[in-house]
Amino acid sequence: MSNERSDVDLQVGRIARKDVISVTRDTTVGEVAQTMADENVGDVIVTDDDEVVGIVTDRDLTIHLLTDEHGTNVLSGESGVDLTAGDVMTEDPLTIESQARVPRLLHHMNQASVRRIPVVDDGNVVGIITFDDLVVHLAGESAHVAAQLESLADIIHAESPTSN
Template identity: 50%
Template sequence: MVVEESDQISGIITDRDLIANLLTEESELSVLTAETSGDDVRAADVMTRDPLTVPADAEIPKVLRQMNEVGARHVPVVEDGSVIGMITLDDLITHVAGESAHVSAQMDNVAGIIRTESTHD
């Protein structure tokens, strides 16, 4: 979830943020202890502040590098100053795996053609 203040992205809340802040005994906000019910926890208390954002036309390898540099698994996609989506590490891995499978199939096809042509010579 993207958190905005004054039409600007101020943070994001991910499953990892919720687990780290609310479901670990080490956290002062943990709902696992008797001291905290979670009723008074605000988005600002658990969000990742000033997250990495990427434009809609960002190239996948660059996005992967940026995500790796900051340790992000979720990145808001922005266009004309507005959030238009969220890209996740899982999305990118699925995309790259699909591209790799496509390239591999093409290489197998080319190898088959070369084998066929070399046996006819």
């Protein structure tokens, strides 16, 4: 039996979501929010000529629209109607190649304090990986390993001499 963890060699592209939702810089924040609601996602990628130039998360929208941090607090009477994805996006977001391994992904997520990373191949977006996706995958791996260990324990128990 190998001591290697099964997730170490796993490529990010195998667990990344392929259904990436993108908008342009000039998409209004209202349209961005509606797209997120319609698609049931917490982020959209901002592209310019198919190149990733930013990412807008539900957190970005909340901070820009509901706090005084950027001077656009809609609760204070600002309309926010003129804001676009380009105004609220995180520019030049961290990306990761689809061939990268899970430990590298975890390292980058931790270092950058991000929960979502676009997955790219040759500069083109091919997916997005979220911390939530990773947790679900690793939980499934843990359940699989636990089932294998239980099966091995049954074999050991069945083949072991009993003591009286």
